[in-house]
Amino acid sequence: MINLPRDRMDQVVKRFDMLEAQMSAGPAADAYVRMASEYADMQEMVAKIRQLRGAEHEQADLQAMLADKSTDAEMRALAEADLPEVRERIEALQRDIQILLLPKDAADDKNAILEIRAGTGGDEAALFAGDLFRMYERYAAARGWRFETVSASEGEVGGYKEIIATISGKGVFAHLKFESGVH
Known part of the structure; x- marks a missing residue:
C-alpha cells in the first residue's frame, strides 16, 4: 500500500468543488476560462480520489463482514473472494493518484x-x-x-x-x- 498525503487529496477535492460552484455562479468570461482550465486539469485526479475512497469503504465493509461472527458462510465466502480484487483496485488507484499528485512539468502539455x-x-x-x-x-x-x-x-x-x-x-x-x- 502506498501512503498518500490525505490532506493534499482533501485540498484537491475541496478546490475542485469550489471551482465547480464558482463556475456555476456565472463569472466573467476571462475568469471562467481560467477556472475551466484548472477544473479540467483536476477532473481526472478528483475522479481517481473519489474512486479510491469508494474502494476503501468497500474494503472496510468486506473486512467488517469477515470480522463479524454472525456473517453466514456464503456471505463470508463472497467477501473473501471480493477482497483481493478490491485491494488490487486500491493499489492501482493509489499508484495513479501518486503520479497525478506530482508537480507538472511546464512542457507536459506540449506536442x-x-x-x-x-x-x-x-x-x-x-x-x-x-x-x-x-x-x-x-x-x-x-x-x-x-x-x-x-x-x-x-x-x-x-x-x-x-x-x-x-x-x-x-x-x-x-x-x-x-x-x-x-x-
Whole structure:
C-alpha cells in the first residue's frame, strides 16, 4: 500500500468543488476560462480520489463482514473472494493518484515529434522500426491524439529505415517524454 498525503487529496477535492460552484455562479468570461482550465486539469485526479475512497469503504465493509461472527458462510465466502480484487483496485488507484499528485512539468502539455530509425540489422531492423511506428500510431489513436507522418524512408522488404511523425493533443509530451533509447 502506498501512503498518500490525505490532506493534499482533501485540498484537491475541496478546490475542485469550489471551482465547480464558482463556475456555476456565472463569472466573467476571462475568469471562467481560467477556472475551466484548472477544473479540467483536476477532473481526472478528483475522479481517481473519489474512486479510491469508494474502494476503501468497500474494503472496510468486506473486512467488517469477515470480522463479524454472525456473517453466514456464503456471505463470508463472497467477501473473501471480493477482497483481493478490491485491494488490487486500491493499489492501482493509489499508484495513479501518486503520479497525478506530482508537480507538472511546464512542457507536459506540449506536442511531440517521434523519430524512429532502423539501427544495425538491415531488413529486420526496418521491419521492427515499422512495427514500433504502428504501435505508437495505435497508442496515439487510443488516447485521442492527432498523429501525422512528416517523412518516411521505407525499407526494401517493408518497414522503415527512418520515419518521423508529429503527435499532438492534450498531455502528449507528459506521456512520451521518457520514450527514448535504442531498441
